[in-house]
Amino acid sequence: MNLDSYIESLKADIVRTTQEWIKIKSVEGEPKPGMPFGEGVNQALLKALADSAKMGFTTKNVDGYAGYAEYGQGKELVGILVHLDVVPEGDGWSYDPYGGVIVNNRIYGRGTVDNKGPAVACLYALKAIKDLNLPVSKRVRIIYGLNEESGWACMDYYREHEEIPQLGFAPDAEFPIIYAEKGILTLKLAREFSNLKNGELVLKSFKGGLRANMVPDFAVAVLEGSEKALKTASDALENYKKEKGFKMEAVIEGNTLTIKSYGISAHGSLPEKGKNAIAQLLVFLTTLPLPGDDISAYLNFLAEKIGLTYNGENIGLKLSDNVSGNLTLNLGVLELTEKEAYAALNIRYPVTYKKEDLLKILEEKISGTGIYLKDISDMAPLYVPEDHFLVQKLKKVYEEKTGEPARLIAIGGGTYARAIPNAVAFGPLFPGMEELAHQKDEYIDIDHLIQITKIYAAAIYELIK
Known part of the structure; x- marks a missing residue:
């Protein structure tokens, strides 16, 4: 069985896990012992680590500031940088912002796009590689950040205390590839x-x-x-x-x-x-x-x-x-x-x-x-040249999976790609899709969720095989 067909078999689990993560109101709150960003954010971290451990990954809680799930072998480490915190829900929602309700094939809720849905996609992408026992020569680590929306203290703490990946990507912007982010x-x-x-x-x-x-x-x-x-x-x-x-x-x-x-x-x-x-x-x-x-x-x-x-x-x-x-x-x-x-x-x-x-x-x-x-x-600005190994591999995957040319994009915004060297933002939105992050009625289409899981699986494997 190949990666795509195996991910199709995981569809129900991917949807269920996304709903479960959305139901946790992980808005930054008052710091508490072992919970520097509050109870809700900490609950989201514990849930992500528990789900990761059940899949057979090595996990670690980095003192409540961050966490990670790791798989593979070798000296080199590839990082997938996601975040579990969300902005406040705001007013005017048609559905419970923390209900994970499915309407017209869409999962609604705060964080479905920014960034829990893509985080779940990356987790199941890695699970597919592991379950199919595909040969790998590097380690890959999904790093769960908890303070992306309000300061990046999570990434500062992680870099001070944990191994820093040599390269990686953040699924927290848009496709094809964001290779430059302004200072x-x-x-x-x-x-x-x-x-x-x-x-x-x-x-x-x-x-x-x-x-x-x-x-x-x-x-x-x-x-x-x-x-x-x-x-x-x-x-x-x-x-x-x-x-x-x-x-x-x-x-x-x-x-x-x-x-x-x-x-x-x-x-x-x-x-x-x-x-x-x-x-x-x-x-x-x-x-x-x-x-x-x-x-x-x-x-x-x-x-x-x-x-x-x-x-x-x-x-x-x-x-x-x-x-x-x-x-x-x-x-x-x-x-x-x-x-x-x-x-x-x-x-x-x-x-x-x-x-x-x-x-x-x-x-x-x-x-x-x-x-x-x-x-x-x-x-500081982020810039990974077009001829870089990472960019070339992601371009190859994107073009094979979508049949569309992989344009390189420069943006004024900032993503976790800045947190490690040799990293870019990669998805989850396709060109022309409406930007729903921080908006009322934020949702992710289930077909879109499965499609990006396939892309992320191919991308991760391309980087670590």
């Missing part, structure tokens, strides 16, 4: 205010956005001033809205004007897909007759150097390469009081650049402005 630089442009002036109209506060890596869909500013100044500002907003087509509103109460700006949220790696509520409001505020003080200078800098742009062109970061394309910049958070302010930026930079290249440019741009950089974090 991710997150930082804050901060400033304290000492030179403040009174005037007919003053800005008291500005607040918008939730996270640097999300296009903000809401922002609000509060101004104080004379009745005439507030009315003039409110009228100016009406003209600005009509001219730009932005959704904004103003309310005057006593000597206060509250302006609300509404945008459209999107992932920080794709700022062009959203409408930035902070940027809309920021640019408008700089058209008002605010006092020429520190606050005004800070707003003017942000509006001039970032504003409504998202490729970094105004701040000297219009960078690009042939592998991964253009740099993108997202102004994700802005918080301002009369004492201080910060703007949180999420920058996805091309793979042929380093964070030092960007920081040097930014330091030059803010020199003499009173603005400084803080809370800098960086995730």
